[in-house]
Amino acid sequence: MNIEIIEIPKIEDYRGNIAVIENEVVPFEIKRVYYLFDVPSSSYRGGHAHKTLIQLLIPLSGSFDVMLSDGKEKQVVTLNKPDKGLLIKPTTWRELGNFSSGAVCLVIASEVYQEEDYIREFDQFIEHVNQS
Numbered sequence: 268m269n270i271e272i273i274e275i276p277k278i279e280d281y282r283g284n285i286a287v288i289e290n291e292v293v294p295f296e297i298k299r300v301y302y303l304f305d306v307p308s309s310s311y312r313g314g315h316a317h318k319t320l321i322q323l324l325i326p327l328s329g330s331f332d333v334m335l336s337d338g339k340e341k342q343v344v345t346l347n348k349p350d351k352g353l354l355i356k357p358t359t360w361r362e363l364g365n366f367s368s369g370a371v372c373l374v375i376a377s378e379v380y381q382e383e384d385y386i387r388e389f390d391q392f393i394e395h396v397n398q399s
């Protein structure tokens with residue numbers, strides 16, 4: 268699978284760093300920003316794919332694993348650097364787990380929330396991959 272990591276430009280300073288996300292950092296127009304926090308370490312998030320949504324996941328704090336599948340191959344990516352984001356393209360199954368204590372996952376998305384865009388059953392995801 269082709270894993271795409273996006274480097275967030277940063278201003279390094281002995282007083283602390285600043286990472287800046289302007290529209291050109293992200294390969295889509297930003298329509299929504301949300302974040303996962305207070306995630307119990309034993310908990311899993313995701314467990315779905317999207318038909319059209321593109322997302323950039325950034326571990327603002329702590330770390331977590333992202334399992335990705337394109338219906339043929341699987342890959343696990345550990346996110347633990349706040350200046351490195353994982354781009355998730357449409358038609359990609361994802362599961363997030365192994366959250367460290369205090370982990371925060373920022374999600375930058377190409378669309379507002381639309382339940383119709385979700386594929387929540389893995390069997391339906393495989394059907395969708397085979398149709399497209």
Ligand code: TYD
Nearest residue numbers: 299301303311312313314315379380381382
């Ligand atoms: P979901 O995307 O399934 O969570 P995750 O992939 O992180 O496990 O969303 C969980 C619930 O929150 C679901 O009922 C839809 C709702 N939700 C919104 O209303 N707006 C949003 O922008 C998001 C991301 C979720």
